[in-house]
Amino acid sequence: MTTKANILAALRRENLSVTQLCKQLGVTRNAINLQLKQLQADGLVLALGAKRNGQLGKPALIYQAAPHSEDVASRAYQPFLADLLNVMSDQVQPDVFTDLLEKTGRRMAHNAGLSQPANFEAGLRAAMAAADRLGASTEASLQENGVTMVRNYSCPLGTVVRNQPCVCHAIAAFFSEATGRAVTEQCLRDERLTCQYLIEPV
Structure with missing residues (x-):
């Protein structure tokens, strides 16, 4: 699967931050951010808001698969x-x-x-x-x-x-x-x- 498809598949299972997606998929933040922007533009991914992880700095945005995004992968x-x-x-x-x-x-x-x-x-x-x-x-x-x-x-x-x-x-x-x-x-x-x-x- 492509990085975009892998991101969407991961977000269908659970809501994740960019850092969590990087760890799961083994790709760079730039690659994740680029694909997330495209998925958001396509209406397939939503940003839920910021969530603090106990560390200093800006809270991490959490992403989820949008409702009906499963239609993209459907061949039925x-x-x-x-x-x-x-x-x-x-x-x-x-x-x-x-x-x-x-x-x-x-x-x-x-x-x-x-x-x-x-x-x-x-x-x-x-x-x-x-x-x-x-x-x-x-x-x-x-x-x-x-x-x-x-x-x-x-x-x-x-x-x-x-x-x-x-x-x-x-x-x-x-x-x-x-x-x-x-x-x-x-x-x-x-x-x-x-x-x-x-x-x-x-």
């Missing part, structure tokens, strides 16, 4: 989601499954503050920015028939989509909720995934 989300969707598709009717996916996409947009846009252009820009923050790489183009196509070359749900292509309905519903218009998906699921969402004109 993708396989869990894939298996959950596979079980759901086996247990419920196709129309019910699709409806659940669409409701999920709309809720994602709502929770991101994208519902009821002031206008189409603002809603589309906000939705694309939100999708990009989730790992997408979107671009929009106006087609001859007045349809706006949102294309993405970095599917944020890649592995899941390969197993359950209907997941794309959720993202279509996400863009629909964010723009206030009907949206259909025409994603290309070849060796490389290309997301394509067609937003109908008013």
